[in-house]
Amino acid sequence: MTETLALPADAPAKRSDRIPVAVLGATGSVGQRFVQLLEAHPWFRLHEVVASDRSAGKRYADAADWRLDSILPAEASAMTVKQLGARLESRLLFSGLDSSVAGEAEEEYANAGCVVVSNSRNHRMDADVPLLIPEINAEHLGAIEQQRRRRGGRGCIVTNPNCSVIGLAMAVAPIERDFGIEQIHVTTMQAISGAGYNGVASYAILDNVIPYIGGGEEEKIESEPRKILGRWSGDRFEPAPMTISAHVNRVPVIDGHLMTISLRLRGAAAAASAAGRRAGAPAPTLEAIREAIETFRGEPQELGLPSAPKQPIHYLDAPDRPQPRLDRDREQGMSVSVGRLRRCPILHYRMVALVHNTIRGAAGAALLNAELLEAKGLLR
Amino acid sequence: MTETLALPADAPAKRSDRIPVAVLGATGSVGQRFVQLLEAHPWFRLHEVVASDRSAGKRYADAADWRLDSILPAEASAMTVKQLGARLESRLLFSGLDSSVAGEAEEEYANAGCVVVSNSRNHRMDADVPLLIPEINAEHLGAIEQQRRRRGGRGCIVTNPNCSVIGLAMAVAPIERDFGIEQIHVTTMQAISGAGYNGVASYAILDNVIPYIGGGEEEKIESEPRKILGRWSGDRFEPAPMTISAHVNRVPVIDGHLMTISLRLRGAAAAASAAGRRAGAPAPTLEAIREAIETFRGEPQELGLPSAPKQPIHYLDAPDRPQPRLDRDREQGMSVSVGRLRRCPILHYRMVALVHNTIRGAAGAALLNAELLEAKGLLR
Amino acid sequence: MTETLALPADAPAKRSDRIPVAVLGATGSVGQRFVQLLEAHPWFRLHEVVASDRSAGKRYADAADWRLDSILPAEASAMTVKQLGARLESRLLFSGLDSSVAGEAEEEYANAGCVVVSNSRNHRMDADVPLLIPEINAEHLGAIEQQRRRRGGRGCIVTNPNCSVIGLAMAVAPIERDFGIEQIHVTTMQAISGAGYNGVASYAILDNVIPYIGGGEEEKIESEPRKILGRWSGDRFEPAPMTISAHVNRVPVIDGHLMTISLRLRGAAAAASAAGRRAGAPAPTLEAIREAIETFRGEPQELGLPSAPKQPIHYLDAPDRPQPRLDRDREQGMSVSVGRLRRCPILHYRMVALVHNTIRGAAGAALLNAELLEAKGLLR
Amino acid sequence: MTETLALPADAPAKRSDRIPVAVLGATGSVGQRFVQLLEAHPWFRLHEVVASDRSAGKRYADAADWRLDSILPAEASAMTVKQLGARLESRLLFSGLDSSVAGEAEEEYANAGCVVVSNSRNHRMDADVPLLIPEINAEHLGAIEQQRRRRGGRGCIVTNPNCSVIGLAMAVAPIERDFGIEQIHVTTMQAISGAGYNGVASYAILDNVIPYIGGGEEEKIESEPRKILGRWSGDRFEPAPMTISAHVNRVPVIDGHLMTISLRLRGAAAAASAAGRRAGAPAPTLEAIREAIETFRGEPQELGLPSAPKQPIHYLDAPDRPQPRLDRDREQGMSVSVGRLRRCPILHYRMVALVHNTIRGAAGAALLNAELLEAKGLLR
DSSP: OOOOOOOTTOOOOOGSSEEEEETTTTSSHHHHHHHHTTTSSSSEEEEEEEEEETTTTTTTHHHHHOOOSSSOOHHHHBOEEEEEEEEEESSSEOOOHHHHHHHHHHHHHTTOOOEEOOOTTTTTOTTOOOOHHHHHHHHGGGHHHHHHHHHHHSSSEEEEHHHHHHHHHHHHHHHHHHHHHHEEEEEEEEEEEEEOSSSBBHHTTTTTTBBOOTTTHHHHHHHHHHHHHSSSOSSSSSSOOOOOEEEEEEOOOOOEEEEEEEEOOHHHHHHHHHHHHOEEEEEEEHHHHHHHHHHHOOHHHHHHHHHOOOSSSSEOOOTOOOHHHHHHHGGTTTSSEEEEEEEESSEEEEEEEEOOTTIIIIIHHHHHHHHHHTTTTTTT | OOOOOOOOOTTTTGGGGSEEEEEEETSSHHHHHHHHTTTSSSSSEEEEEOOOOOTTTTTHHHOOOOOSSSSSOOOHHHHEEEEESOOSSOOOOOOOOHHHHHHHHHHHHHHHOEEEEOOOSSSTTTTTTTBOOOHHHHHGGGGGHHHHHHTTTTTTEOOOOHHHHHHHHHHHHHHHHHTTTTEEEEEEEEEEGOOOTTSSSSSHHHHBBSOTTTHHHHHHHHHHHHTTTTTOOOEEOOOSSOEEEEEEOOOOSOOOOEEEEEEOOOOOOOHHHHHHHHOOOOSHHHHHHHHHHHHOOOOOHTTTEEEETTTSSSESTTTOOOHHHHHGGGGGGGGEEEEEEOOOOOSSEEEEEEOTTTTIIIIIHHHHHHHHHTTTTTTO | OOOOOOOOOOOSSSSSSEEEEEEEESHHHHHHEEEEEEEOSSEEEEEEEEEOTTTTSSHHHHOOOOOOSSSOOHHHHBBEEEESSSSOSEEEEEEEHHHHHHHHHHHHHHHHHHHHESSTTTTTTTTTBBBBOOHHGGGGHHHHHHHHHHSSSEEEEEEOOOHHHHHHHHHHHHHHHHHEEHHHHHEEOOGGGGGOOSSSBBBHHTOBBBBBOOHHHHHHHHHHHHHSSSSSSSSSOOOSSEEEEEEEEOSSSSSSSSEEEEEOOOHHHHHHHHHHHOOOOOOHHHHHHHHHHHOOOOHHHHHHHHHHHHSEEEESSSSOOOOOHHHHGGGGGGGGEEEEEEEOOSSEEEEEEEOTTTTIIIIIHHHHHHHHHTTTTTTO | OOOHHHHHHHSOGGGSSSSEEEEEESSSHHHHHHHHHHHOOEEEEEEEEEEEETTSSSBHHHSSSSSSSOOOOOHHHBBBBBETTTOOSHHHSEEEEHHHHHHHHHHHHHHTOEEEEEOSTTTTOTTTBBOOOHHHGGGGGGHHHHHHHHHHHSOOEOOOOOOHHHHHHHHHHHHHTTTTTEEEEEEEOGHHHHHHHHTSSHHTTTTTBOOOOTHHHHHHHHHHHHHHSSSEOOOSOOOOOOOEEEEEEESSSSSSSSOOOEEOOOOOHHHHHHHHHHHHOOOOHHHHHHHHTTOOOOOOHHHHHOOSSSSSSSEOOOOOOOOHHTTEEEEEEGGGGEEEEEOOSSEEEEEEEEEOOTTTIIHHHHHHHHHHHHHHHOOO
């Protein structure tokens, strides 16, 4: 069972002190995770649930086919679902909307002054929208100022990456930061929950692997990390100068995207590495790479954000780890796990990474993003 | 249900005309597949079943915990299991022995004049032992002459590759043959049957993926294809000049090893390919690669060997194929399936391949090897 | 891979000699099985494929999302899908229609003179429609005469039972025939394919069991066997005087419905059984029950119908059989398997039974029904 | 992820105040659950880990192949495994020993004055050993006095039932208590973890169900509940006068035993029920049964034992619940879930029940037993 995110010692005692929020697309799989994770959140409280025509007007308990292994929170249960597009009382909106409607709806709410923290893919690559992983690129929040100028108000959209991308970007970020990466070759083995509750028929996936995921999954993995690992120059995003090749697969696993990663360093580090391999010279050793991974921290840790894992990346020593079922729930599903770091005979290094796709890779990611916004005073 | 291999029209009518064979390690998972596939074989008939101490002396039906989804053949059922090491009446031996005993036992039988067609790993890399995939390197049988000289008799060992390697080598062989390959980057997703019946606990693999396989699986995948795709110079094997990087994973699939493959061409083809990508020039197009794959044939097809698939590699157009459950049984499990051929942003090309690991990747492979030996007059 | 049904020695050589047939609902899961099983059928040939609006006018290959593990037959592939309700050239129609449309459509075709051999549930309990399992109640075909009188033509509907019911009815038929059954208590563990390709989401069933199946599954199991095991009196069906209690469950199995069955005999046999248990007297011994099961044969076996299994029920001795994956394909999926026959401390006997739900339990059942019709001259 | 058992508000702050305990068979699957559940236990602290020869002398982290989805507690990790049979410092021993050694070892420790709280089957049916489910038969602890007399000391053995039996006994206990049960017919669908980590090969259970479990599973289910639901007369256990028929199955589920249950009331209640069904009379209605289930409480709830669920049985309204994956973790795995209560056409009532087999059905059950012993002053 997935534990709800832990409350820090200084959590506000009263629910009424918490910031009211709305969840857009509240009946879907990501929406349900938002509802679950918000139940005990120390800073935010669920105030409105919003969904499409079909659900609007119903009690949330009736509109949502609750599928999580925790009990539907009583307060959410009794809420009446509001219609997408309706004027909302909350200013902070979490969006788990389907991409078929997210583009326009999120834009409208942002233009109306709301802060939309979205898990949808529609605005991820927009020129002034942060594609945020707080441990990696908190400075991308600088783009919000420009975005607000464009909108002429206090509204904005902040997005989190595709579920696989979060795992990949987190796993390589310490290496990119310390040594610079030129190429990443990744093969993913993704859990069925990534496709939503009804996304993958059991007849399709039992005793099977499907070497394909629709919706441009490979393209997202090949492009989003470049924005994430790049920099905000003050007026535009400059992507990291790396090339990514992604093969994606769907596997019969409930939660947890596993991926094998090979990567090539760039510039001086690469030269040193190549030299090191030939001559035994002491440049980027496996130990140095590993240390970069284990000591990796970011603003969420410094700020003590409520959903922040203490250690963003867990390096596992056992030769057969990480594994989805055994490691996906580390730090309430908010840590990425990495293992099997070793030399690659073709690129420079290789390793295995795992991310809980519906927590760190979706709803938990958005929550952490909102916490960073609050901590930085950007929700006001 | 796996169909038994089809009988050609001119199959010998009488069982007594067929060549008597023994199966070493007959009670294990590969051994059982041998027994199954031999039941209706037109050239060979099962004459002896051989296993370790624990099983020796028992009826085969009692010694083997039959786990295949076809019925245990009646003739095999009634045979008394002979002790490994005993003198056998058959000269052709199929070995599915565990690697802990295969090394010595196979050597002894070969020195005693037997032709040992083995699925075990022990002698695969021996200097004068063919690591045979008949469609690819039938000329490696030239090594047998040297091997027989060494042994001073008519005995010899012929091996087939690791189950994943067969899939990989088959999938890339047409490209290597026509264009030359410099680098292969492969991530496998391997079925549980590859570990034997009791190899993977259900508690370990349900709702899970294990990013590791013991016994040097990655090392085999990184070395065996070089021997297979290399040449027999007349007195030694010259490995193909390529580098391979393998990540292996165990997935909850019964049969069928799926793999994502990226590869870089070498020399002139590579230059042309690089040029082609930049300049739109007409060198190694995806169509040319695909045609190489689809038209690929070898001696088994020319000779019409009983276990030979009509088309060794099936190229599948659907964007989400091949899939283990849907494609593993093509041509009775003897064809390899390939799909999703496309450009790789890092190496040159990428694709997905699938092999039935216990048929084409094990017992069926050995059977085809033995058929080639017979067709070439090397069993006499 | 499921083998196609075997051709008898005297199969008509020429396809043109075979009876042309249409498949209604050809794009669905049962429809696809019809198309698969008809490919090599010695008496029938697929002539028309019929489906709803959405598919009508398309090539079958495009309209059907082919999901079976054999290759889509070329002839079917090229056919244009006809619209449900259109006038057809074939007189024999196999129906795999969804129950939402089957009721009316089948009725219309039957009234128009067609022989509709249906797998749908709509007309199963109709007063003059046979609910046919040829081994059990071939004499129910007597109802066709009355049905034709009602329709005023040569058309009629013949149905086969629910997939679980076929397994249950077959397993108990020999006992009912020889001893008489008063009560049956059954718990099913049903495969996902029984719900159609998209019927069960993987998120719902992986690492799970669902103790419920919609659409009145338990009610069907509690009523259909009474009609099947009853008799046609000449003008009405008289149900067998037994009571059935069914608990149903969905399990993560691809194909094959497994069920545990306890039953109480009726009348004299029951008395003898009760006496026997107390006094050791020699009435309905387990051996007698078992012999009834193993020697059970019916008209399909006597007539040598092409799809008939040689032995309708396989009794398995091993204490842990039958099992879905290992036993569902016995006799091309047309045999029911039974094991673990023993005394029940509450009712009289208990046992385990298995049926391949999409072959013997659906498309194969309808095919066998049509074969019986043809053999009895009822297709003319 | 399974949450550790919650700490009550008044938990002792200091670890040193807690009662030291040893875990016998600490490296096995039940042993690991004991270690996990003891980590944050408010009354007990893990002091010694004990296992067989093979593990003795090793660090626990090295001896145990830790397979739970929580992290191995640091304190346990560093402990040196003691040899089974060695003199221990703890007086309270939790036993997860394999039944091949549990019989003698537990007997010896009890005779030496230890309180052995065992999950093993060996002593469950002993004439003076409680087979304890604290909500049901806390008064069975009366047998300890007699047992201590026999042993001539303060030692004793207290056992918990088989994992399926706990689910069954809990589910029917309220009905037995209020109305009296004559017959129970149960079919179980049991998780693989019930067989230990290596108990079920993945090749055996993927895409499969096995209708059999060795070790006398059905016999245990048919006998243990009679002792549990019976009474301690002061000098002997008088079994409940009921008959049970059990069919068991292994299904591809990680944790959680699901079971379908039909039952017949006895005596007056049965007569009323039969009358009620025929005549519409108002005796044991489904509502009355349900209320008995929902209001069921026992000593653990009254005493507020740390591991006690607030509500021992959760009745679920949804027509398709309980389900193993969704409901097994209710109240940290300590509650049993029941649903689908309805009339049975053969016996009187039927329903579905679920128990977390390794928590409430094993280690958690033993922990609760020990807590009851402590609360009753029986550990002194």
